[in-house]
Amino acid sequence: MSAGGGAAQPRRESVAAVVVTYNRRELLDEALAALRDQTRVPDRFIVVDNASSDGTAALIRDRFPDVELLELPRNVGGAGGFAAGIARALDAGMDLLWLLDDDTVPEPGALQALLAAREAGAGEDGPPTLVASRVVWTDGRAHPMNTPRPKPRATAAEWEIARAAGCVPIRSASFVSVLVDAAVVRRRGLPVADYFLWNDDFEFTTRLLRGRRGLLCDDSVVVHKTKGFGGADADPGERFFYEVRNKIWLFTGSPGLAPPERALYAGSTLRRWSRTFVGATDRSVLRRAMLRGVRDGLLTRPRPTAALLSEIGVDTPQRTDKT
Numbered sequence: 001m002s003a004g005g006g007a008a009q010p011r012r013e014s015v016a017a018v019v020v021t022y023n024r025r026e027l028l029d030e031a032l033a034a035l036r037d038q039t040r041v042p043d044r045f046i047v048v049d050n051a052s053s054d055g056t057a058a059l060i061r062d063r064f065p066d067v068e069l070l071e072l073p074r075n076v077g078g079a080g081g082f083a084a085g086i087a088r089a090l091d092a093g094m095d096l097l098w099l100l101d102d103d104t105v106p107e108p109g110a111l112q113a114l115l116a117a118r119e120a121g122a123g124e125d126g127p128p129t130l131v132a133s134r135v136v137w138t139d140g141r142a143h144p145m146n147t148p149r150p151k152p153r154a155t156a157a158e159w160e161i162a163r164a165a166g167c168v169p170i171r172s173a174s175f176v177s178v179l180v181d182a183a184v185v186r187r188r189g190l191p192v193a194d195y196f197l198w199n200d201d202f203e204f205t206t207r208l209l210r211g212r213r214g215l216l217c218d219d220s221v222v223v224h225k226t227k228g229f230g231g232a233d234a235d236p237g238e239r240f241f242y243e244v245r246n247k248i249w250l251f252t253g254s255p256g257l258a259p260p261e262r263a264l265y266a267g268s269t270l271r272r273w274s275r276t277f278v279g280a281t282d283r284s285v286l287r288r289a290m291l292r293g294v295r296d297g298l299l300t301r302p303r304p305t306a307a308l309l310s311e312i313g314v315d316t317p318q319r320t321d322k323t
Helices: 025-036 056-063 077-091 110-120 156-164 182-188 200-209 237-253 259-278 283-299 305-311
Strands: 015-021 044-049 068-071 096-101 104-106 130-136 167-170 177-181 214-224
Touching: 015 025, 015 077, 015 110, 025 044, 025 056, 025 104, 044 056, 044 077, 056 068, 068 077, 077 096, 077 182, 077 200, 077 305, 096 104, 096 110, 096 182, 110 130, 110 177, 110 214, 130 200, 156 167, 177 182, 177 200, 182 200, 200 214, 200 237, 237 259, 237 283, 259 283
Parallel strands: 015 044, 015 096, 044 068, 130 214
Antiparallel strands: 096 177, 104 214, 130 177, 167 214
């Protein structure tokens, strides 16, 4: 009870905004300014700098002294960067993690809308494990690269709870803008750092959401300032290696997907790869990248995230259980 005899107010959950960056100083400047101008400002700002060479660290120290800067000795990609940043936020005891790319500019009410959806979307099993923002491109169109699909075979109860919160039930989300329950991460583990880039967010969020609920919140809007407007089937060149290797790692080793889901997403992946080849400017480059990805995906396994983070001087929080 409070001193005045009324009921105690519920404790406000703490939010850490975690941003991973690499050589995008100007975009990061804009993104951090937008984070600082939120109607509900995050309680902690963590920027993971993947050994940028463009003056990123100096920019943060000069313009954003309230930001906790984690400078890594080498580039470990988005996967390693988010694993490191999340580990730092968990070590600080944060309740919620707002994960964002460095080219993501949230509208002023983005975080407040995520938190409102989390509260409104609570059910008998508690609040949703994660809430993702609606991602648009610079001209306001929905960005096809970052639009989570509605959860396949979501139950009527899941749809009812989601609609009551003005949301849609989803099975995965991207690191462009997603609010994640830190307690679930402590139980189910960090992103797989060895993915380096691509599919790390898909693997991480499907693992967090298996048997749990996630929501897409239309009221939380962020602008993803990619160079072009396109989907995941755009020609990636040599980087197609990571798409192929990581998808094989995911389908053969991740606990995020149940067997029927693996078949569903594997079929979707093959269709997308076919579209990528059809639209490629140099198919020989994609062919070589695919062969390398298939070889490494089948013959290797991701290194333990704790070992990779230890190499760059980041401690890994101990998991509380495996559920």
